[in-house]
Amino acid sequence: MERKILTNCPVSCFADEIDPSVDKQTALLKELGIGWIEFRSGDGKGVADYTEKEAEALMRRLSADGIRISAVGSPIGKIDITADFAPHFETYRHVVELAGIWDTSFIRMFSFFIPQGQEPGSFRDEVMRRMDRMVEYAARRNVVLLHENEKDIYGDTAERCLELMKAFYGEHFRCTFDFANFVQCGQNTLEAYDMLRPYISYIHIKDALWESGDVVPAGEGDGNVAEILSRLDREGYAGFLSLEPHLADFAGLKALEKEAKERGRTDGESAFCTAYQALIKLLG
Structure with missing residues (x-):
């Protein structure tokens, strides 16, 4: 038997992929025994659109179900680098x-979309200026910005992620490692891991196929998920x-429709269960 x-x-998740309804999200999470959410949206609202009163109400609902928020799955930094930064900073x-309010210090964020067809390096100074201002504010408010590699942003490749880490890494700026996003950027994940391991504080579990970029259950793509999880364990x-x-x-996913109907699950619920089961298999 494998170890x-x-x-x-702890396993967390983007539960809005189950269903837009927070009640439906939490119902399946309780069934699966998952006690954490990386909250991105719920009940028809993106995370940044929640008022403080709504956030307090959500916290009470989640707490009543024994669920905590591991990180704010925010859209911060997911705007064009040429867009006005002032309203985004607000x-x-x-x-x-x-x-x-949600009792988490972690905020997922990005490093700005680069205009299509233009050289990312030509926007380096503006990216760094904006990142510096956000990291400085994070330090003052004692939160941790978790930079996620994402296609088409400045920090899409491991090399530019490393550049950001060397500039800002510390108690308030760290790395989220996303396998599928690296694959979709044409970045070898083993090379990315070797470059970024000292800075990694959070892992996103999803996998993708090299040829098409399609996302598949963890371990079924070209993200080297099993090998990297084993290395993380050893380290x-x-x-x-x-x-x-x-x-x-x-x-x-279409092959799951019959099983989903037999169990009374929607496609979203069934797809989430498939992703969860794939992760559990990789963990032994």
Whole structure:
């Protein structure tokens, strides 16, 4: 029997992929025994659109179900680098307030979309200026910005992620490692892991196919998920494993429809269960 790995790592998730309804999200999470959410949206509202009163009400609902928020799945930094930064920074300040209400210090963020067809390096100074201002504010408010690699942003490749880490890494700026996003950027994940391991504080669990970029259950793509999870285990990683299924375009999803109907589950619920089961299999 294979040894279990990463046993001290709590599993979190983007539960809005189950259903827009928070009640339906939490119902399935309780069934699966998942006690954490990386909150991105619920009940028809994106996370940054929640008022403080709504955030407090959500916190009471989640707490009653024994569910906590591992990180704010924010859209911060997911705007064009040429867009006005001032209103976006105000949104960021609001998200920091929400993090406090939800009792998490972690805020997922990005490093700005680069105009299509233009050289990312030509926008480096502006990216760094904006990142510096956000990290400085994070330090003042004692939160941790978790930079996620994402296609088409400045920090899409491991090399530019490393550049950001060397500039800002510390108590308030760290790395979220996303397997599928690297694959979709044409970045070898083993090379990315070797470059970024000292800075990784959070893991997104999703996989993708090299040729098409399609997202598939973890371990079924070209993200080297099993090997990297094993390396994380050997190297003592004890952070979150945050499940982000993204299986809406998964070719095998249609085959699940019969089983979903038999169990009374929607496609979203069934796809989420498939992603969760794939992760559990990888963990032994």
